[in-house]
Amino acid sequence: xxxxxxxxxxxxxxxxxxxxxxxxxxxxxxxxxxxxxxxxxxxxxxxxxxxxxxxxxxxxxxxxxxxxxxxxxxxxxxxxxxxxxxxxxxxxxxxxxxxxxxxxxxxxxxxxxxxxxxxxxxxxxxxxxxxxxxxxxxxxxxxxxxxxxxxxxxxxxxxxxxxxxxxxxxxxxxxxxxxxxxxxxxxxxxxxxxxxxxxxxxxxxxxxxxxxxxxxxxxxxxxxxxxxxxxxxxxxxxxxxxxxxxxxxxxxxxxxxxxxxxxxxxxxxxxxxxxxxxxxxxxxxxxxxxxxxxxxxxxxxxxxxxxxxxxxxxx
Amino acid sequence: xxxxxxxxxxxxxxxxxxxxxxxxxxxxxxxxxxxxxxxxxxxxxxxxxxxxxxxxxxxxxxxxxxxxxxxxxxxxxxxxxxxxxxxxxxxxxxxxxxxxxxxxxxxxxxxxxxxxxxxxxxxxxxxxxxxxxxxxxxxxxxxxxxxxxxxxxxxxxxxxxxxxxxxxxxxxxxxxxxxxxxxxxxxxxxxxxxxxxxxxxxxxxxxxxxxxxxxxxxxxxxxxxxxxxxxxxxxxxxxxxxx
Numbered sequence: 001x002x003x004x005x006x007x008x009x010x011x012x013x014x015x016x017x018x019x020x021x022x023x024x025x026x027x028x029x030x031x032x033x034x035x036x037x038x039x040x041x042x043x044x045x046x047x048x049x050x051x052x053x054x055x056x057x058x059x060x061x062x063x064x065x066x067x068x069x070x071x072x073x074x075x076x077x078x079x080x081x082x083x084x085x086x087x088x089x090x091x092x093x094x095x096x097x098x099x100x101x102x103x104x105x106x107x108x109x110x111x112x113x114x115x116x117x118x119x120x121x122x123x124x125x126x127x128x129x130x131x132x133x134x135x136x137x138x139x140x141x142x143x144x145x146x147x148x149x150x151x152x153x154x155x156x157x158x159x160x161x162x163x164x165x166x167x168x169x170x171x172x173x174x175x176x177x178x179x180x181x182x183x184x185x186x187x188x189x190x191x192x193x194x195x196x197x198x199x200x201x202x203x204x205x206x207x208x209x210x211x212x213x214x215x216x217x218x219x220x221x222x223x224x225x226x227x228x229x230x231x232x233x234x235x236x237x238x239x240x241x242x243x244x245x246x247x248x249x250x251x252x253x254x255x256x257x258x259x260x261x262x263x264x265x266x267x268x269x270x271x272x273x274x275x276x277x278x279x280x281x282x283x284x285x286x287x288x289x290x291x292x293x294x295x296x297x298x299x300x301x302x303x304x305x306x307x308x309x310x311x312x313x314x315x
Numbered sequence: 316x317x318x319x320x321x322x323x324x325x326x327x328x329x330x331x332x333x334x335x336x337x338x339x340x341x342x343x344x345x346x347x348x349x350x351x352x353x354x355x356x357x358x359x360x361x362x363x364x365x366x367x368x369x370x371x372x373x374x375x376x377x378x379x380x381x382x383x384x385x386x387x388x389x390x391x392x393x394x395x396x397x398x399x400x401x402x403x404x405x406x407x408x409x410x411x412x413x414x415x416x417x418x419x420x421x422x423x424x425x426x427x428x429x430x431x432x433x434x435x436x437x438x439x440x441x442x443x444x445x446x447x448x449x450x451x452x453x454x455x456x457x458x459x460x461x462x463x464x465x466x467x468x469x470x471x472x473x474x475x476x477x478x479x480x481x482x483x484x485x486x487x488x489x490x491x492x493x494x495x496x497x498x499x500x501x502x503x504x505x506x507x508x509x510x511x512x513x514x515x516x517x518x519x520x521x522x523x524x525x526x527x528x529x530x531x532x533x534x535x536x537x538x539x540x541x542x543x544x545x546x547x548x549x550x551x552x553x554x555x556x557x558x
Contacts, residue, residue, distance in 0.1 A: 047382070057402055079316050093395035097334040109326040110403040112319060119512040154399075 003068070003143040004162050005033035005056065010065035012051045012217075023049040027217035028065065035161075036196040037182065040053065040208030042201070048217040050090065053164050056195070057087050060138045070162055085110060086155035086163040090170065096140035100131055100150050103139055104157050111158035116242075125153040127184065145176030152183065162193045169203060181207060191282040205286040213293050220293050237282040238263040242274040249277065267284040316406070323405030327413030328420060335383055336421040345382070345425040349374035356493050368433045369519035370492030373512055375429045376454045379481060380422030384462025385479040388414060388553070393472065401557055408550050415546065418459035423451060435457065437483060441525035450518035453538035454508075457511040460545035467553040486510040511541040540553050 012026040026048040033039040043049050052119065054060040056067060058078045067074040069081045090102045104122040113121065126132050129149040134142055142150065150169065155163055171175040184207055188195055198204055204211050205225050212222040221228060236256045243249050250268060256263045258279060268276070335341070353371045357364055391397035400410050430451075434442075465479045488494075490512030496504055507513045510523060518534035520526070 059401055060397065079319065079404050079406065082402060083319070087402050089398060091396065093394045093399055095330070095396055096394070097332050098330070102333070106330050107399075109329075110323055110400075110405065112322060112404075151390065 002035040002072060003032050003033075004035045004037075005195065006068040007031050007056075008066050010052065011063045011069055012048070012055060012060065013063040017151070024217050026055070026062075029214070029217070029219045031063075031219060031222055033193060033195060034210075035189050035193050036188070036307050037209040038188050038196060038207050039205040040211040041195065041214060042199070042204055042211055042290065043194060043197075043214040044199065045215045046216075049214060050166060051167050052214070053087075053195070053197060054256075057085060057164055058082055066294055067205075082232040084162065085162055086158070086160035088152050088163065088165045088168055090166045092144075092151040094139045094147070097138060099291060100126060100142065100146075101135045104154055105156040107154040113158050121157065125157060129153045130179070135180055144178070145172050148172060148176065148180060149183070149194060152180070154178075155177075156187075156192075159265055162195070163187065165196045167197055167199065169198070169200065170171070171219045201287045201290055204309060207241040209287070213290060221289070224285055226244045228286060229283060232290070236260070238267060239280045239282055240264075240267040240276060241280075242271055243277050244274045250274070253282075316404075319404045320409035321405055322418060323400075323403060324409050324413035327400060327410060328416035331387060331414065331417030332420055334416060335387055336418055341421075342425065343423070345375070345379040348378050349429065355513050358398055367438045367493075368437060369516050369523055370490075371433065372426055372451070372519050373430060373454060373490070373515040374492055375426045375488065376422045376451065377458050377487070377512055378454050380418045380458040381462035381465070381483065383421065383478060384414065384418035384459050386475045387417075388466035389475045390472050391436055391480065392470075392556075401411040407554055408556075410475060411467075411546070411550050411553060414463055414466075415456065415459045418462055419452075419455040422455045422459065426451060426455075426458075441523075443522045443531075446523035446526070446528065446531055446535075447519070450515065450522050450538070452513070453535060453542060454515035454518070456542040457515070457545060458479070458537050460542050460549060461511065463476065464545050464549040464552065467549050467556060478487040486512045489513070490515075511538060514538050514541070 008030050009027050009028045010026055010030075011024070014023045014025055016023050022072065025046075029048075029052070041049050051060065052123045056069060056074065058074070058081065062074070070084050072081050074081065098106065101122050104125055105118050108118045108121060123132075126135055129152065131142075131146060131150055131153070134146060134286070138146065139150065152165070152168065161252075168184065169180050172180065181203065184196065186196060186208075188209075194207075196204070196208065208225060209226050210222065211228060213221050214220070215226075221231070223231065237253050238256060239251055239253045239262060241249060241251050252267055254263045254266055264279060267279075345535070352374060353367050355369065388397060391400075401407075403410075404415070407540070409557055461482065462479065466475050469475045469478055488498075489507040490506065490510050496507055496513065496517075499507065514534040514537040518531055518538065521531040521534065
């Protein structure tokens with residue numbers, strides 16, 4: 001498998017003023033992102049997610065460590081790397097005064113997309129991101145979700161094989177977040193490598209092939225979602241929903257120490273004559289793993305980002 | 316890489332002209348402001364209006380290039396869109412050159428309108444055209460670089476406007492626009508030599524009155540040095556601020 005990103009000992013230290021110790025925002029991290037995968041970078045605020053993206057995209061110089069992006073050395077080949085990556089920052093930052101169409105054309109002009117391809121490509125992107133009707137609307141007049149979609153479209157305008165998405169669904173409503181997740185899933189289907197930072201665990205669980213969890217500048221776990229789940233100490237639980245003759249419901253849970261069947265048999269012995277309405281198997285979620293690794297609850301992560309927003313969305 | 320830089324410069328300038336510069340209020344302000352100043356001065360001291368033309372042109376370039384230039388970068392940094400340019404395959408000096416080019420193109424366009432009106436009213440006899448073009452180009456570069464430096468040196472749009480005016484207004488009154496340099500006390504003349512506007516006015520005066528290159532070469536050279544220094548200072552400051 002070819003690597004899209006290879007990072008070794010990447011470190012970023014910020015000076016924080018006189019009489020204060022320097023801040024090690026990223027502290028000697030190592031990881032590899034394979035070509036064509038959606039790689040999730042999870043962590044609470046201040047964990048080092050954005051600092052890592054800024055280094056890998058050339059916005060900030062690493063204090064130490066090496067990185068190769070698309071096979072090119074970050075230190076020596078930055079202009080060539082920049083030409084082949086797309087970046088969607090946390091805030092939608094296109095030009096308010098330009099129309100949706102002009103913003104896309106400008107993105108292509110900057111990256112050297114041939115003149116003949118620009119306009120047709122811009123039209124295709126507008127359709128793909130459901131912005132066809134807003135073609136001539138200034139960026140300033142688009143809704144939040146549309147701005148986000150157009151910012152992603154602009155990052156894809158020059159056909160980059162690697163895209164960095166920094167908190168793409170933060171602050172979006174459920175429908176827009178769901179649409180965007182669909183678009184990100186499509187990118188993987190097209191063979192684009194996606195480096196995705198998010199604080200929505202559900203989002204990472206649905207979209208990512210592999211996930212790295214970063215806490216205080218250190219990567220504390222890196223695996224597939226299934227791998228992370230299986231490494232969690234929590235066991236699979238069987239939950240039975242019961243109802244008595246008055247219709248009152250009750251739930252009973254038991255851990256699967258000797259398999260699911262044995263757990264169900266054990267629960268059936270505790271019904272006390274009540275009707276069984278449902279039996280569910282509850283596997284440890286990425287949230288359970290995250291809580292175990294970071295000591296933070298998912299709610300804390302969400303409240304740090306100002307609410308649940310797109311995090312609740314399915315799809 | 317050079318091709319990427321040149322292309323980036325061109326399209327950044329074009330984008331700035333479209334997004335910020337060529338807006339009705341900006342155009343009218345760019346033309347009216349210098350005219351209003353000159354008119355006020357002419358009413359106060361009626362005399363040889365022809366002698367005010369070099370100052371009028373220099374003021375038009377100064378305000379045309381630097382007014383928007385001084386806030387464009389700080390504004391884009393504030394809303395995050397400067398990051399888009401920093402992420403693009405365009406090196407920082409080229410990015411800033413693109414910004415300068417936008418300011419220059421607008422300033423020169425507005426100045427062209429004033430120049431045409433002035434030449435229509437006062438005639439063009441004795442004009443050294445090559446010297447005029449060179450003086451206009453170098454003045455536009457120096458003032459645009461000055462605006463860019465102001466824009467990268469501060470963090471807020473309001474601060475950029477304040478700093479730009481703090482530099483421009485003393486320059487306007489000491490730069491020989493309204494009062495000939497020779498009639499000022501020696502210490503004020505020395506102070507005036509620190510401002511690019513002084514050289515712009517002198518170079519334009521020489522160009523419009525068919526002056527010789529022997530005297531104009533100093534003014535043109537000074538404008539070239541101001542352009543280079545201010546541009547390099549802006550590149551250095553932006554590089555420090557973006558890390």
